Amino acid sequence: MxxxxxxxxxxxxxxMQASVYASGDPANGQTLAMQGDGSGAPCAACHGPQGEGMAAATFPRIAGLDADYALRQMIAFQQGQRVNAAMTMNIDNFDEQQLADLAAYFATLPVPAxxxxxxxxxxxxxxxxxxxxxxxxxxxxxxxxxxxxxxxxxxxxxxxxxxxxxxxxxxxxxxxxxxxxxxxxxxxxxxxxxxxxxxxxxxxxxxxxxxxxxxxx
Known part of the structure; x- marks a missing residue:
């Protein structure tokens, strides 16, 4: 017990931990998700056009994911606290506000069955x-x-x-x-x-x- x-x-x-991250703009996040960060692939290349992920390639579903959690994870990839070469390469040129916008956008997407x-x-x-x-x-x-x-x-x-x-x-x-x-x-x-x-x-x-x-x- x-x-x-x-x-x-x-x-x-x-x-009990309060969020210290910026609020995101879903509309700008959608634009960033389709364009990519200028050095890598757009989000849809791995996570699908609606954030549904790709099970066969172990790419997770991110549609409907809590925005604060998604932002925390992207920052962790950028800072090396989480290690995934593709993720780091594809988001390394985004600043924190842009990451917050991306997270806010994917949080608005419907969750697939x-x-x-x-x-x-x-x-x-x-x-x-x-x-x-x-x-x-x-x-x-x-x-x-x-x-x-x-x-x-x-x-x-x-x-x-x-x-x-x-x-x-x-x-x-x-x-x-x-x-x-x-x-x-x-x-x-x-x-x-x-x-x-x-x-x-x-x-x-x-x-x-x-x-x-x-x-x-």
């Missing part, structure tokens, strides 16, 4: 348990304890992960597990990911991908 309370308390500390589940019923059941109930005997809190009811996200601290591509969710959990993603100041996700087996990662990614998401504006 002490472990459960501690993990939830750590997670909720993020909710989730892809049809291809996982087995047993796999989806395991994923649902991990996502909504956790496995406290093995120090695994449910995803929803941080990512909010039905994993729809909470402000700019914890993103909505329902309806995200399974391939991307699996990739990110593995990066956390391997210590290659370090943008969380308390490394809560790393600690959780390291307790997940490959089967659990597959299951929770498949379940979350099958769930509907709502836009976070």
């Amino acid at each position: 002490k472990i459960k309370v501690l993990l939830v308390a750590i997670a909720w500390t993020g909710f 989730p892809a049809a589940a291809t996982a087995s019923e047993e796999q989806l059941a395991l994923g649902k348990k991990l996502a909504l109930e956790g496995d406290w005997d093995n120090y695994l809190p449910p995803c929803s304890s941080c990512h909010g009811p039905n994993n729809q996200g909470v402000d700019g601290t914890f993103p909505g992960i329902a309806g995200q591509h399974a391939s991307y969710l699996k990739q990110q959990l593995e990066l956390w597990q391997q210590g290659q993603r370090t943008s969380d100041p308390v490394q809560l996700m790393e600690a959780i990911a390291k307790r997940l087996s490959p089967e659990q990662i597959e299951a929770v990614a498949a379940y979350l991908a099958s769930q509907p998401a709502v836009a976070k504006q």
